[in-house]
Structures are given as C-alpha cells and as structure tokens.
Amino acid sequence: MGWKFSDDVPLYQQIMDGIKQRIATGDWVPGQKLPSVRELAVDAGVNPNTMQKALAELEREGLLYAKRTAGRFVAEREEIKGRLQEEMMQSYVKEFLGNMESLGYSLEDTVALLQKISDQEERKGE
C-alpha cells in the first residue's frame, strides 16, 4: 500500500487520515491485527515516533485498540466503517464544492452541472 504525503500538514495527521481511509474502504477490517509500529513506519517511510503518535491518537478516537501483550487491532465495532465513510464523503464533497466556488460556480450552478453530466452519462449508457 502506498503512502503519499503533502507538505503543509503534520505527518501524523496525514497518517491518521490514511488509516481511516483504509478502514473506511475495508482494506483494514474490524478485529484485524496491525503490524508493529516499526514495520508500519518503515512501510510508510516515516519516523516510528510519528507512526506511534498517529496510532495513539486513533486509539483515543476509538478506531484502534491495544491489547497489552498481543499488539494493536482495528476496533471491532461495525458502525465505525459507516461513520468513517460518512466523514470522508463529507470532506470530499466540501473540497469539491470549495474548488467549484473558486472557479465562480455557485452551489446551484454546480448542482445543475452535475445533473447535466449525469444525464449525458445515462444517454451514453443507452
């Protein structure tokens, strides 16, 4: 799995987002055991302290949990996946609308445009 990082946000936050995405898309499943901090850090090409910080934050948010000797796991509550998907959809849509606004499109313009594209796609499918 590839990791891509941008410059202006602290890395541990980007790692948290990356892990949330993995849980939301089902790449990581509830109850799954995580690799060690060091392995995850090497895989992502980041400092183990940074990885540790991201995992600790995700634990606090209840998305991961640690068993004293057995390691760290993805939380087993099924509703988490739905919650994360919801969060991600919200942020995608907000980003999209922000981009459209900067191009001078109002919300109504954007909705109309989406409708137009959707109609075109439908006609192509016929």
Added chain:
Amino acid sequence: MEELIRCKGVSKKYGRTLGLEDLSLSIASGKIVGILGPNGSGKTTFIKVLSGLLMPEAGEVLIDGKPIGTESKALVSYLPERPYFSDAMRISEVIDFFEEFYRDFQREAAERMLQTLGLDPERKISALSKGNREKVQLILVMSRKAKVYLLDEPMGGVDPAARDFILKTILTNYNEDASVLISTHLISDVENVLDDVIFIKQGRLALYKSVDEIRMEENKSVDALFREVFAC
C-alpha cells in the same frame, strides 16, 4: 527519553575560518534528528566533534553523560562523508574488521542486509558501484548496537531507489533508545523520517524545532523553510 547528547558553548575554528561558534544544544534518546545547512555551514564539523575526530577549542560535549574519549566513542557509530574502506579489501574482510573492532557489532544483521541487497561478501570493494559502496558502509554502521548514530551525508550521490534503501535501513535498524543524527542537504528526501531538525548557519545554531511544529506553525515543509532561511 533521556538526554544523550549535550553541547555547551562549543566553538571550533580552522585557522581564521569559523567552523562552529558557541553551539549549545541537547538531543534526547529515541530521536531521529536532521542536521541541516548549506555546504560549509558547519554540519560536518559538528558531526566530527561529536565523533571525537575534532577537538573543539572551547565548550563542553557530553555523550550519554561522558566527555569525548574512549568511553564516548564506544557508544557512537559514525558514517563519514566519504567511504574509507581500502579498495583491495573484500566485503567479508571489512565485516571481520568491524567485528574485531566494535564489541556491539552484530555480524548476522550485517550479513542479512547484504543478502537482501544480493551482494556477495566475497566481492572486492573496488568492484562495487558508488551506490553499493555507500550502502555497504551504511549497513556496517547500522549493524552496531550503538547509542548514537552519526550519519554524515548518507545519501550523497546515490540514485532515488538507493536513497529509499538507505532510509529503510536506518529506520529498521536503529535502537529505540538510541539517537540518529543525519546531516544532509537533501532535505525533501529525509524530512519524513525526522523528529526534529537543527539548522546550522555559518557555524551557529539557527533553528531547532520538531518537524510537526514547523508544519503546523509555518504551514510548510522543512524543505520550503530551509530555502527561505538560507536564501542567497
């Protein structure tokens, strides 16, 4: 986390040229720290002072509480800027040399990493490419169970794939209670693995901050900040 490196008022001159000027700082265990600065800023001088190769004219340096000397040197694993192995030696002979010289050298670790690289230990140093020479040297340095790793330009002049190997080797092998100091001007390549960065400007400490702080406070990468601080 405990203090592993302490410098107080360290100065070093080369004739009338300034190497380091009144440098004071402290580095804790478990950290990967970037020593960053343009060419000639004093990075290598700083690393050499910590390794005990250069004596400062003024100031105090302590490694794990010990002044620079035999005891401190035993705790430090140092990768010089330029390879120093004799061309005539075989890789296996260099390994023998390290094993004999350093009590904390782990032969199996070195051999395992060489195997990953697909390098036959019977090859001569002279037969290795520049990139492989640097990799072999790093493997040996990281195969010691040291408290402080001093890596002077570990990725100078190697291709991007070799850089990835070198970073992975560092991340995989350092002890959690050790500190790793990486001096480099290839900032964008290393900044994701760093906890903290130290900017050295004309021999003086210009900035000492965590990478997270820089990103949060300045909203920019260490690389971008570096270009600002050292703009010509």
